Amino acid sequence: MPTVERPPLRKPEKTFYFKTSEHLLRIGREKATTLEELLKALRECPDSSIFQHTFRTLQEHHFIRQGFSNDFAHWSLSACHEPILAEQLASVDVREFTDIAGVRGRMVEIVEEFLQEHPRSTARAAHEPFYFCAADLVVLPTPFAPDTLPDFVDALRQVSLHSIHHHFIEARLRLKRMSNDFSNWLEQEVGLRDTASAIERIDIYTNTLEGVRQQIARIVGQALN
Amino acid sequence: MKSERNRAPSPDQPQASKTLTVVEPPASRPAAAPVRPGRELPSSVLTPPVPPPPPHLDDYESIIGAAQVEALRFLAADVKGKTVKMVNSTAVGGGVAEMLNRLVPLLSELEVPTHWEVITGGNDFFEVTKAFHNALHGTEYELTKNAQEIFLMYNEQNLQRMQFEEEVVVIHDPQPAALIRAKERSKAKWVWRCHIDLSNPNPSVWEFLRPCIEKYDAAIFSSQSFARQLPIPQYLFYPCIDPLSEKNKELDDSVIQKVCDEFGIDRSRPIVTQVSRFDRLKDPVGVIAAYKLAKKYVDCQLVLAGGGAKDDPEGSVVLQEVKEAAGNDPDIIILDLPPWCALEINAIQRASTLVVQKSLREGFGLTVTEAMWKGKPTIAGAVGGIPNQIIHKLTGVLVHSVEGCAFQIRYLLTHPEFARRIGMNGREQVKENFLMTTNVKRWLLLFRILSGSKPSPIPT
Numbered sequence: 001m002p003t004v005e006r007p008p009l010r011k012p013e014k015t016f017y018f019k020t021s022e023h024l025l026r027i028g029r030e031k032a033t034t035l036e037e038l039l040k041a042l043r044e045c046p047d048s049s050i051f052q053h054t055f056r057t058l059q060e061h062h063f064i065r066q067g068f069s070n071d072f073a074h075w076s077l078s079a080c081h082e083p084i085l086a087e088q089l090a091s092v093d094v095r096e097f098t099d100i101a102g103v104r105g106r107m108v109e110i111v112e113e114f115l116q117e118h119p120r121s122t123a124r125a126a127h128e129p130f131y132f133c134a135a136d137l138v139v140l141p142t143p144f145a146p147d148t149l150p151d152f153v154d155a156l157r158q159v160s161l162h163s164i165h166h167h168f169i170e171a172r173l174r175l176k177r178m179s180n181d182f183s184n185w186l187e188q189e190v191g192l193r194d195t196a197s198a199i200e201r202i203d204i205y206t207n208t209l210e211g212v213r214q215q216i217a218r219i220v221g222q223a224l225n
Numbered sequence: 226m227k228s229e230r231n232r233a234p235s236p237d238q239p240q241a242s243k244t245l246t247v248v249e250p251p252a253s254r255p256a257a258a259p260v261r262p263g264r265e266l267p268s269s270v271l272t273p274p275v276p277p278p279p280p281h282l283d284d285y286e287s288i289i290g291a292a293q294v295e296a297l298r299f300l301a302a303d304v305k306g307k308t309v310k311m312v313n314s315t316a317v318g319g320g321v322a323e324m325l326n327r328l329v330p331l332l333s334e335l336e337v338p339t340h341w342e343v344i345t346g347g348n349d350f351f352e353v354t355k356a357f358h359n360a361l362h363g364t365e366y367e368l369t370k371n372a373q374e375i376f377l378m379y380n381e382q383n384l385q386r387m388q389f390e391e392e393v394v395v396i397h398d399p400q401p402a403a404l405i406r407a408k409e410r411s412k413a414k415w416v417w418r419c420h421i422d423l424s425n426p427n428p429s430v431w432e433f434l435r436p437c438i439e440k441y442d443a444a445i446f447s448s449q450s451f452a453r454q455l456p457i458p459q460y461l462f463y464p465c466i467d468p469l470s471e472k473n474k475e476l477d478d479s480v481i482q483k484v485c486d487e488f489g490i491d492r493s494r495p496i497v498t499q500v501s502r503f504d505r506l507k508d509p510v511g512v513i514a515a516y517k518l519a520k521k522y523v524d525c526q527l528v529l530a531g532g533g534a535k536d537d538p539e540g541s542v543v544l545q546e547v548k549e550a551a552g553n554d555p556d557i558i559i560l561d562l563p564p565w566c567a568l569e570i571n572a573i574q575r576a577s578t579l580v581v582q583k584s585l586r587e588g589f590g591l592t593v594t595e596a597m598w599k600g601k602p603t604i605a606g607a608v609g610g611i612p613n614q615i616i617h618k619l620t621g622v623l624v625h626s627v628e629g630c631a632f633q634i635r636y637l638l639t640h641p642e643f644a645r646r647i648g649m650n651g652r653e654q655v656k657e658n659f660l661m662t663t664n665v666k667r668w669l670l671l672f673r674i675l676s677g678s679k680p681s682p683i684p685t
Contacts, residue, residue: 020296022300022666022670023670024667024670024671024674024680025461026458026459026460027446027449027452027460046682047682047683048683051682051684061654061657062653062657063649063654063657064619064620064650068616068619074616078612078616100683128450128607129450131450131452133449133461134682136670136674136681136682137680137682137684138678138680138681139681139684140299140300141299142292142295142296142299158291158292160293160296162293162296163292166684170684173683173684173685174684174685
């Protein structure tokens with residue numbers, strides 16, 4: 001069988017600077033004891049609260065492979081015993097949004113529609129309140145700054161999972177486009193368009209963050225071989 | 226007195242269930258004879274061990290990874306040299322002192338010089354603050370003018386005695402809260418770290434303290450539900466455990482075996498354990514009832530390991546109730562341990578197949594954290610801070626009744642793969658959110674924010 005010769009990999013023009021983000025939890029003013037109050041608070045709470053309970057909670061629960069999506073879905077099930085609403089809220093994939101307004105809008109829409117169809121659920125008291133929190137974020141450098149693909153894979157294996165979350169999940173809010181820092185760099189600096197899009201397709205809701213890291217490393221490793 | 230702990234039970238004769246406790250002179254025992262007499266504890270636990278030196282930051286690398294330790298160093302570099310004073314009301318005993326014993330050296334190692342001072346007061350002061358503590362937890366209490374004066378007078382005495390030259394002053398709990406009056410003469414940022422549940426405080430005590438609290442620059446609570454509406458920023462710092470402490474460090478199997486042998490725990494059969502002081506709010510009698518229901522279907526032993534019965538009159542009454550509920554079941558092992566038995570508790574938790582914490586009320590529930598850290602499938606009451614730790618069926622199991630607890634014991638003992646998975650998730654939950662190193666990170670982030678570094682609310 002003749003082998004197809006692939007063009008040599010391009011050396012990246014720019015270094016990939018691995019960063020990480022840490023956060024401090026602030027207790028917010030909003031609190032919901034019914035789904036009606038949840039809807040009101042979802043409309044009025046600061047963006048940082050929506051971010052905390054959707055994007056950020058994924059980092060706090062990065063080790064769960066399935067069954068946890070966001071805090072609103074979790075509360076709808078555990079405190080309100082509304083499995084339909086919980087499933088609908090859990091189906092919201094934060095990676096389909098490039099801003100918080102979009103995530104908020106989708107959550108509000110789901111709760112609104114649910115309450116229209118299930119008016120008796122509107123004011124039923126939850127087993128426990130939902131307390132809105134918010135994250136104060138601090139982005140930190142790391143010692144990892146690869147400028148070759150093998151070094152990139154090596155660094156990827158060593159950085160913290162917080163760094164993976166920062167570059168892979170939170171990134172689209174910074175980039176304002178449906179991508180992530182890894183795919184962006186691989187496509188723009190190394191010309192690996194297919195690799196970049198394979199990474200972008202990784203499902204974060206059926207993987208732990210460690211699993212995501214390993215998948216990224218494997219996909220980039222395939223491009224190297 | 227000879228220990229009976231190593232006596233082999235006769236296979237055809239029921240052996241009285243095991244109760245190990247510090248033996249007291251007969252005269253001090255309750256008049257009503259317990260169902261079973263107390264037995265001697267192994268001599269190895271009768272005196273407190275010498276505490277080991279506190280660990281260094283590098284010692285945590287094998288637990289949280291080099292990258293996380295590096296992140297702590299980066300964070301600390303931004304606040305390097307910033308001076309901090311921590312103030313609380315006791316140097317030994319209690320969770321706050323235990324936490325400060327580890328936190329202060331770690332912050333200092335990160336070049337954030339941190340000083341810890343303890344306020345002083347007479348018996349009258351501590352009687353008032355104890356009453357305040359209970360009242361803030363919701364107990365009925367009549368706040369008198371005299372109690373207010375005692376509280377303020379001792380705070381004023383401490384205020385005159387202490388210097389506040391540091392850049393950040395952290396006041397722990399209500400006892401020293403009125404030291405905030407020194408804020409006018411200091412340049413520091415003042416933080417109130419409240420370790421207690423303020424979700425349903427006695428209104429008179431809370432309204433008395435509120436003007437003090439509102440003068441702080443920030444407040445910290447252990448759970449969202451413990452916070453109050455205040456005009457200052459409120460942060461959430463979960464309580465934490467130290468993975469390198471005697472209570473939580475890794476143990477050789479030989480140590481675990483030795484402790485089990487000493488206490489008569491059979492490791493060849495399933496072990497269900499609850500670790501808690503003998504207190505009705507921990508529902509030890511409910512745990513026995515759940516165990517008895519479960520035992521109709523599955524073989525297991527029940528270990529109730531705790532303390533507090535010796536120095537707490539109510540504790541000894543509860544211990545008596547527990548013994549009566551246990552009856553003559555040889556598979557119920559009741560251990561009334563002195564407070565320094567951290568290593569023994571560690572070994573018992575590690576030997577356990579399941580850990581139960583069937584509390585009816587709870588603060589944060591650090592015994593749940595400890596069990597989860599050891600990878601144990603944990604069944605716990607859905608109260609206090611426990612739901613912050615246990616996500617039902619993902620990082621443990623939440624229950625609301627004796628029957629629910631019994632069912633989960635049966636289920637987890639007969640579904641070991643599910644039990645293993647929630648145990649592993651529980652450990653990861655603690656690693657991510659409830660370890661001492663995470664707490665150090667929170668303090669560093671807070672110091673950074675207090676020093677004017679503006680954090681970002683969302684990625685930009």
